[in-house]
Amino acid sequence: MNAQAKLPADWRPLNNNLSRGHGFEPLRIEGRLPEGLHGTLYRNGPGLFELHGKRLRHAFEADGVISAVRFGGGAAQGAARVVETDGLKRERAAGRRLYGSGAPWLTRLYHQLKGESRNPANTSVFWHGGQLLALCEAGLPTVLHPETLETLGETTLDGALLGAFSAHPHRVNARRTTYNFGLRYGRVTTLDVYAMPDGEPVKRLCAIPLDAPVMLHDFIVTEGHLVFFVSPAVVQVFKAMLALGDLASLFKWEPERGTEVIVVPIDAPDQPRRFTTEAFWCFHPVQGVSLANEQIQVDYVRYPKLNLNELAKETDDVSAESDAGRIHRATLNLAAGTLSSEELWDQGCEFPRVHPDREGGTAERIWTVWGAKEQGIARLDWREGRHRGWVPPSHWRCSEPVPVKRGPEEQDVWALTLIYDGHQQVSGVGVLDGERPEDGPVGVAWFDHAVPETYHGAWVG
Numbered sequence: 001m002n003a004q005a006k007l008p009a010d011w012r013p014l015n016n017n018l019s020r021g022h023g024f025e026p027l028r029i030e031g032r033l034p035e036g037l038h039g040t041l042y043r044n045g046p047g048l049f050e051l052h053g054k055r056l057r058h059a060f061e062a063d064g065v066i067s068a069v070r071f072g073g074g075a076a077q078g079a080a081r082v083v084e085t086d087g088l089k090r091e092r093a094a095g096r097r098l099y100g101s102g103a104p105w106l107t108r109l110y111h112q113l114k115g116e117s118r119n120p121a122n123t124s125v126f127w128h129g130g131q132l133l134a135l136c137e138a139g140l141p142t143v144l145h146p147e148t149l150e151t152l153g154e155t156t157l158d159g160a161l162l163g164a165f166s167a168h169p170h171r172v173n174a175r176r177t178t179y180n181f182g183l184r185y186g187r188v189t190t191l192d193v194y195a196m197p198d199g200e201p202v203k204r205l206c207a208i209p210l211d212a213p214v215m216l217h218d219f220i221v222t223e224g225h226l227v228f229f230v231s232p233a234v235v236q237v238f239k240a241m242l243a244l245g246d247l248a249s250l251f252k253w254e255p256e257r258g259t260e261v262i263v264v265p266i267d268a269p270d271q272p273r274r275f276t277t278e279a280f281w282c283f284h285p286v287q288g289v290s291l292a293n294e295q296i297q298v299d300y301v302r303y304p305k306l307n308l309n310e311l312a313k314e315t316d317d318v319s320a321e322s323d324a325g326r327i328h329r330a331t332l333n334l335a336a337g338t339l340s341s342e343e344l345w346d347q348g349c350e351f352p353r354v355h356p357d358r359e360g361g362t363a364e365r366i367w368t369v370w371g372a373k374e375q376g377i378a379r380l381d382w383r384e385g386r387h388r389g390w391v392p393p394s395h396w397r398c399s400e401p402v403p404v405k406r407g408p409e410e411q412d413v414w415a416l417t418l419i420y421d422g423h424q425q426v427s428g429v430g431v432l433d434g435e436r437p438e439d440g441p442v443g444v445a446w447f448d449h450a451v452p453e454t455y456h457g458a459w460v461g
């Protein structure tokens with residue numbers, strides 16, 4: 001098993017190291033970029049898979065690579081760099097991997113016992129208080145220089161963070177506040193919930209003890225509640241303590257535990273509601289809304305289970321329909337302690353996004369990665385009951401579409417997706433017209449190299 005095995009041959013270079021780190025430089029434009037598109041798309045994903053001849057076994061372990069494409073006046077400039085965290089600097093100085101699957105067992109055990117680890121900083125980017133932050137669920141935020149992408153170091157956000165800070169902060173516009181969480185593993189695993197009111201210091205809303213050390217990737221916000229689907233992907237404690245095995249083998253799916261639903265009322269965070277339902281997994285929700293009678297509606301991408309080995313298996317069959325996530329709508333009844341869920345779309349998809357003004361609300365148009373090999377882009381429309389999809393050439397692969405506001409209507413966006421061309425082995429940001437996504441990009445700004453695997457992006461206009 002290795003990190004690149006899940007990709008078809010054309011796409012395997014996505015799991016190779018970034019070939020060249022650099023600041024902003026002109027990109028080659030194919031087609032025509034919109035004149036009115038002004039701003040920068042920052043993206044993050046694993047991009048340093050091999051160091052000193054040792055390859056990491058799972059992409060989730062690899063050090064982050066930040067890419068940035070700056071648009072303006074129909075032109076674009078691009079930059080890309082590895083996130084040089086303190087842990088990576090220690091490994092570079094030592095001339096060998098010290099942490100994770102790239103290090104010999106005794107080496108990684110020794111450093112684990114010293115309390116040292118490497119923050120991969122490889123999942124998302126977040127613009128907060130004038131700072132550009134690289135986030136992942138296993139570490140503190142890492143501050144980056146927005147003009148050079150150089151790494152400035154980890155931050156606790158002025159001492160507010162007690163530990164990890166997840167890759168998925170969510171904003172509630174009505175409260176002018178962004179929320180996030182982090183897990184702290186220990187004798188008891190603790191879910192720390194944070195609030196970031198505009199212009200005010202970050203504060204911890206509550207700390208919730210969990211029944212088991214689990215993986216938790218994302219959560220749902222409504223105007224009144226924060227909702228966590230705590231699924232039974234459980235850390236194997238003794239393996240973890242002894243630094244045995246790779247990342248995938250550290251988590252075991254234990255469906256008999258079920259998925260615990262934790263609902264934090266924003267106005268009464270010390271009174272969370274908790275109940276357990278059948279086991280399922282969700283990397284990413286779409287949106288949620290609090291309804292009358294203590295009910296909450298959540299749209300989300302649901303999987304029967306989490307299988308980290310599946311994400312790195314030795315096969316080209318990434319299109320296996322049974323493995324794909326599907327958009328569901330769940331109704332949570334807090335009084336009864338129940339969750340009922342129905343499938344909304346029968347096709348596999350991931351990385352859902354909505355018009356920026358509708359985040360945390362009731363969007364009816366959803367942007368996702370979609371297609372037989374999950375390489376295209378679709379815009380779902382609940383009102384029309386259909387989707388508009390673009391499937392690119394088979395050697396192209398698209399990433400999470402980031403909608404950039406063009407106007408107030410939901411479809412009035414530019415959807416930006418980082419595309420990899422497996423024949424040319426280069427990457428570029430394609431700009432799709434939100435009105436006609438099925439036509440494909442109106443223009444693409446191409447780097448002269450590949451940008452490795454990428455997960456999440458943010459638009460800074």
Ligand SMILES: [Fe+2]
Pocket residue numbers: 123167168217218283284455456
């Ligand atoms: Fe994510």
